[in-house]
Amino acid sequence: KNEVEQSPQNLTAQEGEFITINCSYSVGISALHWLQQHPGGGIVSLFMLSSGKKKHGRLIATINIQEKHSSLHITASHPRDSAVYICAVSGGGGSQGNLIFGKGTKLSVKP
Amino acid sequence: DAGVTQSPTHLIKTRGQQVTLRCSPKSGHDTVSWYQQALGQGPQFIFQYYEEEERQRGNFPDRFSGHQFPNYSSELNVNALLLGDSALYLCASSRGPWGEAFFGQGTRLTVV
Numbered sequence: 001k002n003e004v005e006q007s008p009q010n011l012t013a014q015e016g017e018f019i020t021i022n023c024s025y026s027v028g029i030s031a032l033h034w035l036q037q038h039p040g041g042g043i044v045s046l047f048m049l050s051s052g053k054k055k056h057g058r059l060i061a062t063i064n065i066q067e068k069h070s071s072l073h074i075t076a077s078h079p080r081d082s083a084v085y086i087c088a089v090s091g092g093g094g095s096q097g098n099l100i101f102g103k104g105t106k107l108s109v110k111p
Numbered sequence: 112d113a114g115v116t117q118s119p120t121h122l123i124k125t126r127g128q129q130v131t132l133r134c135s136p137k138s139g140h141d142t143v144s145w146y147q148q149a150l151g152q153g154p155q156f157i158f159q160y161y162e163e164e165e166r167q168r169g170n171f172p173d174r175f176s177g178h179q180f181p182n183y184s185s186e187l188n189v190n191a192l193l194l195g196d197s198a199l200y201l202c203a204s205s206r207g208p209w210g211e212a213f214f215g216q217g218t219r220l221t222v223v
Binding site: 004030031033035040041042043044045048086088090091098099100101102103104 | 144146148152153154155156159167169199201203208209211212213214215216217219
């Protein structure tokens, strides 16, 4: 079983829809990261959080440490949000600072 | 601030050859981590460099080696390339081993 599990694996939405991507992890962590990867490879860090909730524009990330679960929400989705969203954790499983990644959620937002 | 820069962006090598990939960290960052991302998979940790030393290593063979220079830039070397080494190689830098990671655009390595 992977240490970081994401769901769904693929997601198609209509423009304007509210989107939720989930991440569960099985190791102790110091922080959880949400990352965005567009075709072509580059990864952009969206959030790094260790408790509670963070908001940036239309993006909201929450984490429940007790349940070892995090969600990434996108409000009023737009085609430019189409990308792979990756959950990663640090400080778990003896990682001591490196990241353990989930396999990603491929989001496609249709106009 | 140029952010994290990697070179080259694309590379084609033949089996058995050796390759060197380069990474310049974001200004103010002293830690560099390298990841391998196979097609359709999440990145896998290769190793992390801090204070010019390999601080931690993932489950990769000794064919994968690295170096960090006094200016905090880093190189990833892969010897005796295999077809399975074809992947996107990502570099991430941070302020200290526990800081928030910032990623480069990656180097796409194809081994033929």
